[in-house]
Amino acid sequence: MEKMGIIAGTFGFFQFIMPLAGWACVNWIIDIFQSVLPYIPWISLILLLTLGILMVKDGLSGQEEEVCPETDFKCLLIQGLATSMDALSVGFTIASYDGGEGGGGGSHYRHCYILYLSPGHRAGTALRYVAGR
Numbered sequence: 184m185e186k187m188g189i190i191a192g193t194f195g196f197f198q199f200i201m202p203l204a205g206w207a208c209v210n211w212i213i214d215i216f217q218s219v220l221p222y223i224p225w226i227s228l229i230l231l232l233t234l235g236i237l238m239v240k241d242g243l244s245g246q247e248e249e250v251c252p253e254t255d256f257k258c259l260l261i262q263g264l265a266t267s268m269d270a271l272s273v274g275f276t277i278a279s280y281d282g283g284e285g286g287g288g289g290s291h292y293r294h295c296y297i298l299y300l301s302p303g304h305r306a307g308t309a310l311r312y313v314a315g316r
Contacts, residue, residue, distance in 0.1 A: 190259060197263035198270055205274020227272035234268055 209223060219226075241248075 186254065190254065193259045193263045194266065197267035201267040201270035202274035202277065205271045206277055207274075209275055223275050227275045230272050231269060 209220075
Protein backbone atom coordinates (compact mmCIF):
# COMPACT_ATOMS: atom_id res chain seq x y z
CA MET A 184 0.00 0.00 0.00
CA GLU A 185 2.83 2.40 0.84
CA LYS A 186 4.59 1.60 -2.44
CA MET A 187 1.40 2.36 -4.40
CA GLY A 188 1.22 5.75 -2.71
CA ILE A 189 4.84 6.53 -3.58
CA ILE A 190 4.30 5.57 -7.22
CA ALA A 191 1.06 7.55 -7.51
CA GLY A 192 2.60 10.50 -5.70
CA THR A 193 5.60 10.56 -8.02
CA PHE A 194 3.47 10.57 -11.16
CA GLY A 195 1.05 13.08 -9.66
CA PHE A 196 3.88 15.39 -8.63
CA PHE A 197 5.32 15.48 -12.15
CA GLN A 198 1.90 15.96 -13.75
CA PHE A 199 1.35 18.90 -11.38
CA ILE A 200 4.78 20.52 -11.64
CA MET A 201 5.47 20.26 -15.38
CA PRO A 202 2.75 22.67 -16.60
CA LEU A 203 3.90 25.08 -13.91
CA ALA A 204 7.50 24.71 -15.10
CA GLY A 205 6.51 25.33 -18.72
CA TRP A 206 4.44 28.38 -17.76
CA ALA A 207 7.26 29.72 -15.57
CA CYS A 208 9.85 29.23 -18.30
CA VAL A 209 7.77 31.17 -20.77
CA ASN A 210 6.81 33.98 -18.39
CA TRP A 211 10.16 34.50 -16.69
CA ILE A 212 12.79 33.31 -19.09
CA ILE A 213 11.03 34.83 -22.10
CA ASP A 214 12.17 38.27 -20.97
CA ILE A 215 15.67 37.10 -21.79
CA PHE A 216 14.66 35.30 -25.00
CA GLN A 217 11.88 37.54 -26.32
CA SER A 218 12.55 36.45 -29.90
CA VAL A 219 11.35 32.91 -29.06
CA LEU A 220 7.84 34.02 -28.06
CA PRO A 221 6.17 33.61 -31.50
CA TYR A 222 7.60 30.09 -31.79
CA ILE A 223 6.32 28.68 -28.49
CA PRO A 224 3.38 26.79 -30.04
CA TRP A 225 5.74 25.38 -32.67
CA ILE A 226 8.20 24.27 -30.00
CA SER A 227 5.35 22.42 -28.27
CA LEU A 228 4.33 20.84 -31.57
CA ILE A 229 7.88 19.69 -32.31
CA LEU A 230 8.30 18.32 -28.80
CA LEU A 231 5.10 16.28 -28.95
CA LEU A 232 5.71 15.10 -32.52
CA THR A 233 9.22 13.98 -31.64
CA LEU A 234 8.00 12.05 -28.61
CA GLY A 235 5.19 10.48 -30.63
CA ILE A 236 7.45 9.47 -33.51
CA LEU A 237 9.99 7.96 -31.13
CA MET A 238 7.25 6.01 -29.35
CA VAL A 239 5.87 4.63 -32.62
CA LYS A 240 9.38 3.80 -33.85
CA ASP A 241 10.17 2.03 -30.59
CA GLY A 242 6.90 0.11 -30.68
CA LEU A 243 7.39 -1.04 -34.26
CA SER A 244 11.06 -2.01 -33.83
CA GLY A 245 10.16 -5.20 -31.97
CA GLN A 246 13.30 -4.97 -29.85
CA GLU A 247 13.00 -5.62 -26.16
CA GLU A 248 14.57 -3.10 -23.83
CA GLU A 249 15.93 -3.80 -20.41
CA VAL A 250 13.29 -2.74 -17.93
CA CYS A 251 13.96 -1.67 -14.38
CA PRO A 252 13.35 -4.90 -12.44
CA GLU A 253 12.70 -3.05 -9.21
CA THR A 254 10.65 0.06 -8.72
CA ASP A 255 13.39 2.12 -7.16
CA PHE A 256 13.26 5.87 -6.75
CA LYS A 257 15.54 6.60 -9.72
CA CYS A 258 13.30 4.61 -12.09
CA LEU A 259 10.22 6.34 -10.70
CA LEU A 260 11.73 9.77 -11.28
CA ILE A 261 12.65 8.92 -14.87
CA GLN A 262 9.21 7.45 -15.58
CA GLY A 263 7.44 10.38 -13.93
CA LEU A 264 9.47 12.85 -15.97
CA ALA A 265 9.00 10.91 -19.21
CA THR A 266 5.23 10.61 -18.84
CA SER A 267 4.77 14.31 -18.07
CA MET A 268 6.61 15.86 -21.02
CA ASP A 269 3.28 16.60 -22.69
CA ALA A 270 2.27 18.52 -19.57
CA LEU A 271 5.40 20.68 -20.01
CA SER A 272 4.31 21.61 -23.52
CA VAL A 273 0.84 22.45 -22.16
CA GLY A 274 2.54 24.92 -19.82
CA PHE A 275 4.36 26.48 -22.79
CA THR A 276 1.13 26.80 -24.73
CA ILE A 277 -1.01 28.12 -21.86
CA ALA A 278 1.54 30.82 -21.18
CA SER A 279 1.33 32.03 -24.78
CA TYR A 280 -2.43 32.76 -24.54
CA ASP A 281 -3.42 36.33 -23.82
CA GLY A 282 -5.61 36.29 -20.75
CA GLY A 283 -7.00 39.75 -21.39
CA GLU A 284 -5.50 40.92 -18.11
CA GLY A 285 -2.03 41.55 -19.44
CA GLY A 286 -0.79 38.43 -17.70
CA GLY A 287 0.05 36.16 -20.60
CA GLY A 288 -2.70 33.67 -19.87
CA GLY A 289 -2.20 33.47 -16.13
CA SER A 290 -5.90 33.74 -15.34
CA HIS A 291 -6.77 31.04 -17.88
CA TYR A 292 -4.09 28.84 -16.39
CA ARG A 293 -5.41 29.26 -12.85
CA HIS A 294 -9.01 28.58 -13.88
CA CYS A 295 -8.10 25.51 -15.93
CA TYR A 296 -5.92 24.14 -13.18
CA ILE A 297 -8.57 24.63 -10.50
CA LEU A 298 -11.18 22.96 -12.70
CA TYR A 299 -8.73 20.14 -13.40
CA LEU A 300 -7.82 19.50 -9.78
CA SER A 301 -11.31 19.59 -8.30
CA PRO A 302 -12.86 16.78 -10.41
CA GLY A 303 -9.62 14.81 -10.18
CA HIS A 304 -9.66 14.97 -6.40
CA ARG A 305 -13.32 14.00 -6.24
CA ALA A 306 -12.84 11.09 -8.65
CA GLY A 307 -9.81 9.85 -6.73
CA THR A 308 -11.67 9.99 -3.44
CA ALA A 309 -14.67 8.14 -4.91
CA LEU A 310 -12.46 5.45 -6.44
CA ARG A 311 -10.67 4.98 -3.14
CA TYR A 312 -13.98 4.21 -1.43
CA VAL A 313 -15.08 1.95 -4.28
CA ALA A 314 -11.82 0.00 -3.95
CA GLY A 315 -12.49 -0.34 -0.22
CA ARG A 316 -9.39 1.50 1.00
